[in-house]
Amino acid sequence: MSYEITRPVPAKGIVRTLSQQEELPLLRDHLLRLDRTSRHDRFHGFMDDSFIEGYAEKCANDGTIIMAYIEDGVVRGAAELHPPEQSPDSLPEIAFSVEASVRRKGVGSILFRKLIAEARAKGYRSLRITTGAQNEAMRALANKFGAHLSFRFGESTGNIDLTQQKQPVPAPAAFATSLDASRAIANFNRAYWKMLLQIYGWDKAA
Secondary structure, eight states: OOOOOOOOOOOOSEEEEOOHHHIIIIIHHHHHHSOHHHHHHHHTSOOOHHHHHHHHHHHHHTTOEEEEEEETTEEEEEEEEEOGGGSTTSOOEEEEEEOGGGTTSSHHHHHHHHHHHHHHHTTOOEEEEEEETTOHHHHHHHHHTTOEEEEETTEEEEEEEGGGOOSOOOOOGGGOOHHHHHHHHHHHHHHHHHHHHHHHTHHHHO
16 A cells, blocks of 8 residues: 655745735735635634725725735735834734645745745834734644744734844745855855865965
């Protein structure tokens, strides 16, 4: 008997910020494609189409920044950075949604990393994230990026202190560019030859 081992497949799309004109239709269509469980996780309860359409329209008009993972011109994952003006305690809030067809490809991690970089560039010092208490994947991802979550009324809520993140979180290998790879190889080769020269004393001979 043979067993097939399922491994994550690297994502093949691109990640970029949506323009304000793109936000409403592309974000709306992405959120409407979420299955029932994904909608429950994203909005902490099942939300009908009319709610999602209204939500997308609000995002397109209130200054929310949308980082989108796009395949073949279609948004399959989104990270939202809501401005502090929309929050009663003036704390910017972040939210994430990834369609089932592109999960286990590192999409959530790259979106998280990009959004944190954007928040830091805007001078934000702290972010709030809220997710369903049963959304274990998002809770694990939030913990990975430094969120300390607490549970209340079926939700997990936490803050990410951007002042404590000294180094940017590295991108998944699937999103590394060929230039990054070339630089890494070149750095390794220089370190290797330097080590050999030191071992055999050839660096002194020069």
